[in-house]
Amino acid sequence: MPRLLVVHHSLTPSVTALTEAVLAGASDDAIEGVELVVRAALEADADDVLAADGYLLGTPANFGYMSGALKHFFDSIFLQAGGSLADDGSAASADGGPKPYGLYVHGRYDTTGAVRSVQSIVGALGWRQAAPVLEVLGDVGEADRESAYDLGGTLAALVMG
Ligand SMILES: Cc1cc2nc3c(=O)[nH]c(=O)nc-3n(C[C@H](O)[C@H](O)[C@H](O)COP(=O)(O)O)c2cc1C
Numbered sequence: 001m002p003r004l005l006v007v008h009h010s011l012t013p014s015v016t017a018l019t020e021a022v023l024a025g026a027s028d029d030a031i032e033g034v035e036l037v038v039r040a041a042l043e044a045d046a047d048d049v050l051a052a053d054g055y056l057l058g059t060p061a062n063f064g065y066m067s068g069a070l071k072h073f074f075d076s077i078f079l080q081a082g083g084s085l086a087d088d089g090s091a092a093s094a095d096g097g098p099k100p101y102g103l104y105v106h107g108r109y110d111t112t113g114a115v116r117s118v119q120s121i122v123g124a125l126g127w128r129q130a131a132p133v134l135e136v137l138g139d140v141g142e143a144d145r146e147s148a149y150d151l152g153g154t155l156a157a158l159v160m161g
Pocket residue numbers: 012013014015059060061062063064065106107108109110111138139
């Protein structure tokens with residue numbers, strides 16, 4: 001069965017609200033035959049990544065970057081999951097097949113650096129962005145929840161094939 005892996009760092013109400021909406025969307029009645037695997041960023045491992053057919057990533061913006069927990073996830077799985085490092089130690093493009101991913105980021109004033117930090121790493125894993133990044137600033141409203149729901153549904157539908 002195709003598998004969608006959700007890796008999130010949801011310690012605060014706003015990211016939690018987005019994660020719940022993403023999961024609800026990925027579990028929509030229209031989605032059939034997709035196994036949803038949900039992992040806190042500090043618990044996900046390379047086996048989770050290798051076994052998945054698509055990914056949803058959620059993080060707050062912290063100091064202009066993704067959360068330390070999501071960074072720890074990438075640090076832990078990068079090489080095993082098909083990433084490679086260039087001679088200078090920077091992330092190099094991976095040769096693996098492009099698996100789809102979606103990303104949602106919550107911040108209070110600027111999520112630009114957090115989004116860029118994730119995109120640079122997943123690009124080196126060879127994953128392909130399958131939906132626009134959901135960036136939410138400030139309090140999470142109904143429209144944001146709907147966007148998160150749509151993001152979850154979109155990725156699940158893509159994985160469903
Ligand atoms: C240490 C720290 C650093 C933060 N850095 C940023 C940042 O760079 N950009 C931003 O938009 N928000 C930043 N924030 C706000 C968080 O992104 C926000 O608190 C988080 O998404 C959770 O939202 P919530 O408190 O409304 O649940 C920061 C918060 C903390 C505690």
